[in-house]
Amino acid sequence: MAALLLTFASAPLGWWPLTFVSVTVGVMIFIGRSVGGALLVGVVFGAVFYLTHLVWVGQFLGPVPWLALAGVEAILFGVGAVPITLAYRWSSHYGSRGLAQLVAVPILVAALWTAREVVMGVWPYSGFPWARLGMTQVDGPIAEVASWAGVSGLSFLIVTVCAAVVQWIRAGGFRFARGLLPAAGVTVLLVVMPQFPTTAAGDFRVGWVQGNGPAGYFDDKAPGDVLAAQLAATAPLYGQPMDLLAWPEGGVDADPLRDPVAAAALDRVVQAAGAPLLMNAATHRGEGIFNTSLLWTTNPDDRQVHDKANPVPFGEYVPDRWFYELLAPGLVGLIQREYTPGTNPPLVQVGGVGVGLAICFDVIYDTVIWDGARAGAQLYVFQTNNADFRGTDENLQQLAFARMRAIETGRAVINVSTVGTSQVIAPDGATLDSVGVDTAAAGVTTVPLRTGLTPATFIGPWLTGPLVFAAGAALTVVGLHHRARMRG
Structure with a gap:
């Protein structure tokens, strides 16, 4: 009991x-x-x-x-x-x-x-x-x-x-x-x-988009369907002033660093939004495959990259694959992609404002959040893909983590999901904006910027x-x- x-x-x-x-x-x-x-x-x-x-x-x-x-x-x-x-x-x-x-x-x-x-x-x-x-x-x-x-x-x-x-x-x-x-x-x-108390440092306008595309591992989809859903859901935001446009994890189902069609589509989004786009996709760089958040701009020299630090075992890679294939070859065989852990800081700079990052389950790892705060994050964007857990409590449990991270760091959090629940969270954990599951939606929310480290992130x-x-x-x-x- x-x-x-x-x-x-x-x-x-x-x-x-x-x-x-x-x-x-x-x-x-x-x-x-x-x-x-x-x-x-x-x-x-x-x-x-x-x-x-x-x-x-x-x-x-x-x-x-x-x-x-x-x-x-x-x-x-x-x-x-x-x-x-x-x-x-x-x-x-x-x-x-x-x-x-x-x-x-x-x-x-x-x-x-x-x-x-x-x-x-x-x-x-x-x-x-x-x-x-x-x-x-x-x-x-x-x-x-x-x-x-x-x-x-x-x-x-x-x-x-x-x-x-x-x-x-x-x-x-x-x-x-x-x-x-x-x-x-x-x-x-x-x-x-x-x-x-953290220190007020102005405001920041964030556009966020929940495309509700077929982003699940086993969803019935064709190449480009997830990107198309994000593009369609983003269109109503064009013309609204914003400092950053945020898409969820897996919002682009192609590697824009290798796929010129996807790259061109993202260029058009940036131009129409009048702001850089924080997007996420699987990228191939060198010998590795990474779960990557990219701050996309039309100038390739200005783009910034953060790779997920803690790929999910048995979801995004299989540790000791030889051993587990002996136990459950059918299940292990379904996981073909082997993500490489990222080593770059969980932070991008947008017009001099530090934006802390955490990709999906990385939100549960203290060090990712603390590293972002100590590197200069004034707000956070958490990108996630909950499509494989539609109809379950997973997204709400993860959302509780996002809200607690806002309280822990004294910073606003934009938790943006492919299929929900997406929320904009104030530095005290209160909800500023929200959209539920299985809904295509978008919005622009003005959030407070904060500086100064809380004792939790410092010690x-x-x-x-x-x-x-x-x-x-x-x-x-x-x-x-x-x-x-x-x-x-």
């Missing part, structure tokens, strides 16, 4: 208070377990959550990828439950009403839980940081904390509150009122902390990695102390 509550707390339902209920129960069930018991209970918790939260994965290639991804995530979740159980076991000799149990243990449990999120976000095959506690709070009163501590920091504070409540209950509950002070103190901090890279080592070191110290005490 606790795992289902976490699913309900996540988009699209977004019942954010349930996160605290789920985590509180989720922490309690690991107390007093054996290592094997913690592993088993953790795997069951993870399986229920990931199977329900990621059911949309099966839309693309059927149940095998869905079960495989949910299964791997569940196993990793279960493995991460073992250190939490050990933390409770090894700290059991401390007095139930002392600072060690009421303060130190909740902090240690929170560090271990968050460390698990961090590790799952980078491993294996670049990880899958899709389901994090902090992301469930985008509609809640504590979302602003992400601008100070980042998404992982918000996860850490959520678990700290829940684990502190558990320790208060274990110490006597309402018969020990002052034992609730640690949880209450952190909760008050979460609620009253405002969003970190985030220095927190997540060290957190994993700090959690492991702290658990080791507690374990050694426990062992020494047992010998004594």
Whole structure:
């Protein structure tokens, strides 16, 4: 049940208070377990959550990828439950009403839980940081904390509150009122902390287009159909002043660097719009194939390129292909294209304005967002293609990430999709403009520009990695102390 509550707390339902209920129960069930018991209970918790939260994965290639991804995530979740159980076991000799149990243990449990999120976000095959506690709070009163501590920091504070409540209950509950002070103190901090203020730097007019073309992997289409849909949906914007025109991921189904017909069509768009076009296509350069966002201008010398940093394993490339072809040759054989990870900065300059970028699932990777902010992004454009997940919750879960990134960085976000949901998001996460799924639409929205780095984007890279080592070191110290005490 606790795992289902976490699913309900996540988009699209977004019942954010349930996160605290789920985590509180989720922490309690690991107390007093054996290592094997913690592993088993953790795997069951993870399986229920990931199977329900990621059911949309099966839309693309059927149940095998869905079960495989949910299964791997569940196993990793279960493995991460073992250190939490050990933390409770090894700290059991401390007095139930002392600072060690009421303060130190909740902090240690929170560090271990968050460390698990961090590790799952980078491993294996670049990880899958899709389901994090902090992301469930985008509609809640504590979302602003992400601008100070980042998404992982918000996860850490959520678990700290829940684990502190558990320790208060274990110490006597309402018969020990002052034992609730640690949880209450952190909760008050979460609620009253405002969003970190970034500095206003003017306005920027962005035209955005959701073409609703046949952009899915298995959609019935002919070459050029996706581009034609984008062109048709863009036409109503011509004549409206704009600083940038943004198209979604996969909005051009040809390589304009090699296809003169596609290049000529994009030149006409730029001329008619009176603004550069931020578009996306698969490009062939050198020995690699890249998922590329191009700032297209009629002058080739002024064009700028960003390649997706984290191609999706088993979607945009197949790691260890020889091995997985032995397991599922039919499914693996469907994925012919092998995208190369990009290494160029996630930023383009438009008339002196830095535009941060993230292509589709790159929005879930902290480093892509932080790199854009530190490189000078004053707003973000997230380009995505949700066509393979039509009729599922995938686009709304990804949209929650886009909104949280606006809050985390204090910058406006234009999240533009091929088929929906596209939104223009203010720096505080509020929706300025929106169009739903399976609709061809376009608009021009004026968004605020912001400068200045939030603490999350500045110190985030220095927190997540060290957190994993700090959690492991702290658990080791507690374990050694426990062992020494047992010998004594």
